[in-house]
Amino acid sequence: MLLTFLASALLVASSNAAPALPRRNVTTASERLGLTWLGANSTLPKILVLFTGGTISGGSIYGALDDTQYGQLSITGEDIIARNPYLLNNTQLAVSNWTTEDDGSTGTNDALVMNMTRFAYDALCSEDSDIVGAVYTHGTNSLEETAFLMDSLVNCGKPIVAVGSMRPWTHLSFDGDANFFDGVMLAASPEARNRGLMVAFNARIIPGYWVTKLHSTNPNAFGPTATGDLGLFVNSLPVFYNTPSQPLFKYYFNLSLVSSHPSYPALPKVDILYAAREFDGKLVLDAQANGAVGVVIAGTGNGGIPTGQDEIAEALETGLQVVVGTRSPFGPSSPSQVPTYAKSGLVHVIQARIMLQLAIASGMGMNQTIGLFEGGFRKAIGQPWTPGT
Numbered sequence: 001m002l003l004t005f006l007a008s009a010l011l012v013a014s015s016n017a018a019p020a021l022p023r024r025n026v027t028t029a030s031e032r033l034g035l036t037w038l039g040a041n042s043t044l045p046k047i048l049v050l051f052t053g054g055t056i057s058g059g060s061i062y063g064a065l066d067d068t069q070y071g072q073l074s075i076t077g078e079d080i081i082a083r084n085p086y087l088l089n090n091t092q093l094a095v096s097n098w099t100t101e102d103d104g105s106t107g108t109n110d111a112l113v114m115n116m117t118r119f120a121y122d123a124l125c126s127e128d129s130d131i132v133g134a135v136y137t138h139g140t141n142s143l144e145e146t147a148f149l150m151d152s153l154v155n156c157g158k159p160i161v162a163v164g165s166m167r168p169w170t171h172l173s174f175d176g177d178a179n180f181f182d183g184v185m186l187a188a189s190p191e192a193r194n195r196g197l198m199v200a201f202n203a204r205i206i207p208g209y210w211v212t213k214l215h216s217t218n219p220n221a222f223g224p225t226a227t228g229d230l231g232l233f234v235n236s237l238p239v240f241y242n243t244p245s246q247p248l249f250k251y252y253f254n255l256s257l258v259s260s261h262p263s264y265p266a267l268p269k270v271d272i273l274y275a276a277r278e279f280d281g282k283l284v285l286d287a288q289a290n291g292a293v294g295v296v297i298a299g300t301g302n303g304g305i306p307t308g309q310d311e312i313a314e315a316l317e318t319g320l321q322v323v324v325g326t327r328s329p330f331g332p333s334s335p336s337q338v339p340t341y342a343k344s345g346l347v348h349v350i351q352a353r354i355m356l357q358l359a360i361a362s363g364m365g366m367n368q369t370i371g372l373f374e375g376g377f378r379k380a381i382g383q384p385w386t387p388g389t
């Protein structure tokens with residue numbers, strides 16, 4: 001009785017006190033970041049469009065059959081949105097421009113994609129975020145590198161979807177409009193949460209952690225190096241095969257830690273070398289002399305190095321970090337019993353380069369990097385290893 005009385009007295013007191021509280025200005029991430037939303041219906045989900053360009057924004061002066069020599073003409077993110085009236089009937093979209101003057105298409109660069117990742121993290125993961133998800137357009141040649149990077153750094157459960165096209169918009173069968181729409185619908189779907197970064201391409205939903213470009217010209221260019229697709233698009237709407245899950249060996253790096261390393265304002269220099277018969281170990285030393293602090297070697301088979309072990313040992317002694325993956329498109333580079341460098345496990349070499357960059361930027365040394373790449377894999381195959389101190 002007394003308790004009930006006290007409780008209701010408190011309720012009265014707090015509701016009486018409420019109007020006296022100072023009124024806080026409530027801003028949203030959109031306002032804070034100066035985003036301009038396209039679309040008239042403010043009840044629709046807000047999807048951020050991170051626009052780096054790519055073939056999806058490229059046109060050709062060589063006619064509607066050309067899908068190799070294009071790039072003389074270009075369109076913006078806003079133009080792509082204006083091409084498709086279905087987009088703004090389903091979502092609100094704001095374009096954030098991340099193109100470069102010199103290379104709107106294939107490459108971008110570490111500094112730019114790191115800036116874009118920080119922007120995406122702020123927009124999606126801040127407490128004041130009013131944004132449901134993001135898509136990024138990208139040149140297909142390095143789309144997977146940005147996918148792995150963002151997937152390793154942005155982890156608040158909101159979807160980021162990579163989109164692009166293999167054919168320019170001047171082509172008679174441009175694939176960009178459909179891929180872009182599919183990607184936006186995927187990012188807007190409540191079912192898309194907690195699945196990591198995804199790629200919407202050729203009516204497929206492919207996991208960003210595993211994705212690689214498997215064909216250099218076909219519109220069905222992408223696929224995973226392990227597992228399968230997460231789902232598909234039917235009527236341009238996402239259909240998932242399974243409930244949300246994440247790769248067991250996936251590691252989330254701390255974005256503010258990676259961003260604050262005094263030596264690496266963007267990301268550390270890590271090169272990839274491709275092994276073959278008569279592999280020249282001096283290439284490793286040359287890379288180091290040229291400023292690389294890490295090297296990823298696409299090894300033969302299960303991460304073999306045919307020749308050049310002496311030079312690798314020499315480079316390791318002077319602080320180079322080495323990760324050896326496989327040049328095979330599928331399958332692991334599995335750990336040695338007594339490691340001196342890391343084997344990449346199931347991480348494909350292109351992605352291993354990004355992971356090594358993030359490891360070094362996080363302050364990890366060679367032994368920690370070995371643990372990072374090999375830890376889960378060693379556990380799975382019952383081959384433990386304890387680094388010295």
Ligand SMILES: *[C@@H]1O[C@H](CO)[C@@H](O)[C@H](O)[C@H]1NC(C)=O
Nearest residue numbers: 021022023024025026027031
């Ligand atoms: C709230 O916003 C108004 C107008 O934008 C401004 O004049 C006022 O100082 C702000 N108050 C606080 C506490 O920030």
Ligand SMILES: *[C@@H]1O[C@H](CO)[C@@H](O)[C@H](O)[C@H]1NC(C)=O
Nearest residue numbers: 040041042043044045089090
């Ligand atoms: C705005 O979108 C909502 C769905 O979120 C829909 O129910 C409503 O009809 C739309 N309004 C207009 C004017 O189209």
Ligand SMILES: *[C@@H]1O[C@H](CO)[C@@H](O)[C@H](O)[C@H]1NC(C)=O
Nearest residue numbers: 041084085086087088089090
């Ligand atoms: C978009 O919505 C408007 C109003 O609801 C409707 O008239 C129009 O047909 C829709 N457009 C498309 C492409 O669905």
Ligand SMILES: *[C@@H]1O[C@H](CO)[C@@H](O)[C@H](O)[C@H]1NC(C)=O
Nearest residue numbers: 076077078097098099100101
């Ligand atoms: C996007 O940025 C690039 C590079 O700064 C610039 O050339 C281009 O005009 C910008 N596009 C838009 C639509 O703002």
Ligand SMILES: *[C@@H]1O[C@H](CO)[C@@H](O)[C@H](O)[C@H]1NC(C)=O
Nearest residue numbers: 109110111112113114115116
């Ligand atoms: C990245 O952001 C920093 C800080 O705002 C800026 O100085 C730098 O020019 C940006 N780099 C690129 C490539 O956008």
Ligand SMILES: *[C@@H]1O[C@H](CO)[C@@H](O)[C@H](O)[C@H]1NC(C)=O
Nearest residue numbers: 253254255256257258259260
């Ligand atoms: C991330 O790193 C920053 C230092 O840069 C640290 O303050 C913060 O606690 C770290 N966050 C987590 C989740 O470890």
Ligand SMILES: *[C@@H]1O[C@H](CO)[C@@H](O)[C@H](O)[C@H]1NC(C)=O
Nearest residue numbers: 339365366367386387388389
């Ligand atoms: C790395 O681990 C090995 C043992 O596996 C040890 O001999 C070596 O001292 C360690 N290096 C560092 C820098 O901790």
